[in-house]
Amino acid sequence: MWRAFPRGEFVDFRETADEDPADAAGWGPERTVRAEVLRALLLDGERRDGEIPSMSVAGARITGRLDLQYATIDHPVRLRHCHFDEAPRCYAARLRELNLSESVLPGLVAHAVQVDGVVRLTRARCHGTLRLGGARITGSLYLEGAEVAAPGAAEPVLQLNQAVLGADLWAPGLRTEGQIRLNGASVAGSLNLNGARLGNPGNAALDAETLTVEGDMLVRDAEVRGWTGLRGARIAGRLDLSYTRLAHPGGTALRAGSSTIGELWLRKAPPMEGALNLRRAQLDVLLLEPASVPETVLLGDLTYTSLVPHEPAERRLPMLRRERDGYVPHTYEQLTAAYRRVGDDHAARLVQLAKQRRHRHTLPWYGRLWGLVQDVTVGYGFRPLRAAGWLLSLLALGSLAFALHHPRPLKAGEAPPFHPVFYTLDLLLPVISFGQDSAFAPHGAYQVLAYVLVLTGWILATTVIAGVTRTVSRQ
Template sequence: MVDDAGTGDPPDGLTAAEIGMWQAFRNGSVYDLRSGDPAVDDPHGGHPWGPERSVRARIVCWLLLDGPPALAGRVSSLKLAGVQITDPLDLAGGAVVPYTEMKHCRFEKEVLLPEARFATLRLVDCSIPRVEAARLHTEGDLHLPRCRIHNGIRLTDAHIGTDLLLNQAVVYRDRRSHSITGDGLTVGQDLQAEMMESHGELSLRGAKIGVSLSLRGSRLVNQYGRHALNAPQMTVERTLYLTPAAVGNPPQTSGTTPARGTRVQRFECDGGIRLDDGRFGDAIDFAHARLTLQNDQEISLRRVQTPELRFLGEAPRRGRVVLSGARVVNLIDRASSWPGPGGLQMGGFTYENLVPQGSFPLSRRLDWVMAATAEYNPEPYEKLATVLRNGGEDADAREVLLAKQRRRRETLPLAAKLWGYAQDWTVAYGYRPGRAAVWMAVLWAVSAVAFSRAEHPAIKPGEHPNWNPALFALDLLLPVINLGQDTYWQLNGGWQWFSTALILLGWVLATTVAAGATRLLRRN
């Protein structure tokens, strides 16, 4: 099957469908074999396509790798619609120059593109058994929107010059239970996979995205492993969107957030998400995300760095959310988005500003910290107090530190625990210093009234000041300070016990005030 004349005419041995494709290639026109019946033309349907709509894969490869010259005044390109390609399409290692676009096509066998080079490759609404494209290189886009790929996509170490589009694609798992394997993938601009269905693990380990990664409205399901999205050490220069997409006719997959009032399709993930050690230039956005986990699965953001974390989805009922070591500037969250006790870990999690959406009272914020600390850990309390204080909410910061002391008290032995209760009841560990003044005033008033109702003889008659029950009570109550009253009067019977109790209470109050003042000075 050779074009001996070198004129560009179709060689011998081609079928009628292949001759038509050959001529359309030279003309740069679309070769459309659709019948006009939507049910028949559906590449994902069960209606058979006969030889009148079939071309051999090796003829397609011939055109792309060493095709005939274009007609005068034309640019050769392969544009197919409604065509069935038989046998594997093997372009491994090839350099494809012509523009390539296939719409509504059906591939009987896998598409093999490892180490191939394209300017731009567009496969739109096609049925493909598998796409094998490790180390693929494109100068422009790689488009696979609305394609249905039955045994996974492999894009390991591929380089996409501009955009990678997977909008509304349906991708099923391969034999390793991966739907898309994109480890080491580099995308020059956007990776858009909006309203996509992934049945298996979507693996993007170490991937680099030049602008944003959008999974708006997508559904990730992996019933065969721990992770539905496995993307540790991924770098996204702008934002990772795990948010809703607008649903319209046609669906709106423009890469923008839907306007208010628009019918939307949520991002749903049935399986774990792993973004450990990732770098995100603008934000990670979980707005309205629906996350379904098993008990051993996680939303793992360990050591993630991003200016903004928008944790605004539904709280997972099982599994855990892990923020250990993550660093964010703005934490935008909602009280109902966080899991309960045992479902949150955030040791070493640092954030600079809290931007709650909706009602998020301090009591709920303290529950948030408690949910992350099954055992006492002062770090989350101190971090929250620092952020609140830096935001001018000093009273709330003191309440957080008081909650920390009360939580710590639960871990202490009995004697220390009793001393902790004393500090709490009297001066609230120094975070409510006005309470000590109230206790002192009450004790002083009660004791002054008590001493005024009884006669107390002088120890040395004629060598004593005038009896003043208020000063006498204050002299007993204040340790160290001597007001010149308590050493001149003799107390008998129960008054001795009363004065001893007053002295002890004075020491307790003074000690707790000193401890609280020391804590306040250290904090400031």
């Protein structure tokens, strides 16, 4: 190692390429390296002109604590396939590269570390806490296939709060038992958790409040046991939760209130075991399949530009009925606006009709009664054909009644011949006059019938005219 370091050569202690670092207890003393030796090399190792030194070791058992607190190291540190007896300490250190891929270690203390390159923990196995809070990494952090578990730990097992990454957080296939904390972290590239298995049942599995991701956040085909927190997060690209199972029974599985997201994809996934909270979130595109909607949602003040895939209103409305806060008018207005933007006026009217019906149940008894009358007669104005049907029924009723009992003329000898159909039309239609209603005057019960026809005619005719107007304006 002393000879290899100045020349940047690779030292491989492994007997076979597929051996497991977890079996380091059986390795001989020729494969044991004291941590203070590594520290001495990194801080004061020999330099040679024309050579670039680096620590590049594989298959070693490292005893003692590798303590690099506050150190400035200008060359790569690559300790792959190694077994650490104690957690390395890199608090506030400045490094060029840190590579602990496929190693086994009891933790890592690297708060506020600065790395002018990348940090690799690919397929590493950590049986303690990875502390990278406040880290500054100009490149990417690689955690693909890594396993992090700290049984009984009260603190998060993977701490990246307030960390700043100049590129990606690349962690497909990550396995954790405990909380991942990403509060206030900033990722200039994408965050990839595809295929991850994150477990912290009953508590936070992924707490990423105020997280900033300039690219995409990919959590496809993953399993998250515990709640996922994205309150106040800003994701410029898409948050892709396709094929992912989110489970927090009895609580809120996804907390994304007050977040700003380019696209949120919830597709080809089983319904969440827990509630979906999108209160006050702002989305450009919401890709939400009806089959993926959980039993409870919180959508108050949610705004979105597009809702895909395009589904009939009958398949979208059950989502609004699952609102935990009961009747929330804003959710109906948002869905109506989404249908109108794609030109589906029929679906938009159905949503508005459903809104009025839902609102009716919040009224006192007399308000519910009047609302029921409006619903049955004219569908709250959204069913003009129903109003036309009532008009025709009243026309038939009035024509029959006045045919059997002609009202007397106001001025005998000057009145035109009485016609029951046109007389009833005069009463029903407020904007058309056939000269019948002004020439004849009914008495008794027939006068009451005439008043009823006039009143209902105004309401129903106005509804029909409004419906025709909407149709003409769309053309």
